Amino acid sequence: MPVRVGRIAVILLAATGVGLAWNALSGQGLALTRNAYVRAGDEEITAKEARARLDKGILFLDARPVAFYEMSHIPGALPLPEDDFDKHFAKLEPRLRSSFDIVVYCSGFGCEASHLVARKLKERGIPAVVLSEGWPAWTEAGYPTREGAQP
Amino acid sequence: MRWLRHPALYWVVSIGLGAVFIYASLDKIAHPLDFARIVYRYRLAGPSAALGVVPANAFAVVLPWLEAVVGVLLVTGLWRREAAAIAAALLVMFLIAVGYVMWQGIDVEHCGCFTVGGEGRGAGWTLIASDLGLLAASLYVLLVRPRTVASASAAEPVPAA
Numbered sequence: 028m029p030v031r032v033g034r035i036a037v038i039l040l041a042a043t044g045v046g047l048a049w050n051a052l053s054g055q056g057l058a059l060t061r062n063a064y065v066r067a068g069d070e071e072i073t074a075k076e077a078r079a080r081l082d083k084g085i086l087f088l089d090a091r092p093v094a095f096y097e098m099s100h101i102p103g104a105l106p107l108p109e110d111d112f113d114k115h116f117a118k119l120e121p122r123l124r125s126s127f128d129i130v131v132y133c134s135g136f137g138c139e140a141s142h143l144v145a146r147k148l149k150e151r152g153i154p155a156v157v158l159s160e161g162w163p164a165w166t167e168a169g170y171p172t173r174e175g176a177q178p
Numbered sequence: 179m180r181w182l183r184h185p186a187l188y189w190v191v192s193i194g195l196g197a198v199f200i201y202a203s204l205d206k207i208a209h210p211l212d213f214a215r216i217v218y219r220y221r222l223a224g225p226s227a228a229l230g231v232v233p234a235n236a237f238a239v240v241l242p243w244l245e246a247v248v249g250v251l252l253v254t255g256l257w258r259r260e261a262a263a264i265a266a267a268l269l270v271m272f273l274i275a276v277g278y279v280m281w282q283g284i285d286v287e288h289c290g291c292f293t294v295g296g297e298g299r300g301a302g303w304t305l306i307a308s309d310l311g312l313l314a315a316s317l318y319v320l321l322v323r324p325r326t327v328a329s330a331s332a333a334e335p336v337p338a339a
């Protein structure tokens with residue numbers, strides 16, 4: 028009884044069909060073309076777009092823990108770590124409220140902090156976008172970074 | 179190695195393998211978002227990942243159902259060899275994924291093997307070993323031809339036809 032390729036194709040198609048149908052009907056469907064950290068209402072920009080914004084003087088926020096910020100960050104970015112949001116937000120609030128098009132980033136894959144910080148800012152009436160894939164996207168593009176606690 | 183072709187062994191391995199796949203699919207189907215997060219952490223699916231064209235979410239939506247269908251087929255015996263072939267391919271894919279994160283030093287924290295919530299085991303050598311065990315079971319179901327019940331009692335084994 029040889030393995031029939033046609034049957035394998037049927038199994039793969041059936042599983043794909045049921046999976047997509049379940050995703051559409053289960054009430055907890057995901058946006059298929061995105062990653063799990065992106066929710067409806069989130070706005071992401073590419074590293075290239077972020078670079079252009081940085082050159083225009085747009086405010087960048089680093090959502091990673093402060094220790095990461097001090098190791099290396101995007102020049103001019105201010106630390107607004109997700110794990111210590113309230114304290115840093117209180118300090119930065121006047122600056123944030125007078126800024127437009129804020130860009131938030133964190134460590135990319137496996138890091139949800141930038142999305143969480145951007146949402147917290149939005150809840151407080153401050154629009155912010157997320158740098159897609161965060162720090163790795165920035166450094167892999169060869170864009171400038173800065174070490175130390177100073178922005 | 180005549181015992182390998184014993185129908186009871188073949189039956190037990192098929193159903194056991196199928197049950198593992200069904201069990202592995204349930205929590206992922208129930209909690210798609212949690213599973214999608216885990217898939218994303220492997221850095222293999224997603225926009226700037228190794229397999230950049232496959233969105234992590236689409237993969238996370240389809241994979242558990244493929245596991246479930248393969249599991250049901252293995253348990254029921256319908257299209258068993260085809261299901262075993264897919265199971266083997268999936269396990270090879272899992273082994274590559276686990277090998278990749280171990281090689282890259284990526285901490286996935288939770289392998290997303292059977293459950294997606296709470297504390298999970300990470301990627302490591304024990305995971306590689308259990309995947310290899312399941313892969314061996316899949317290849318067994320795929321390749322070994324069990325003796326038919328009638329021929330099991332015959333003195334001469336039936337030549338593989």
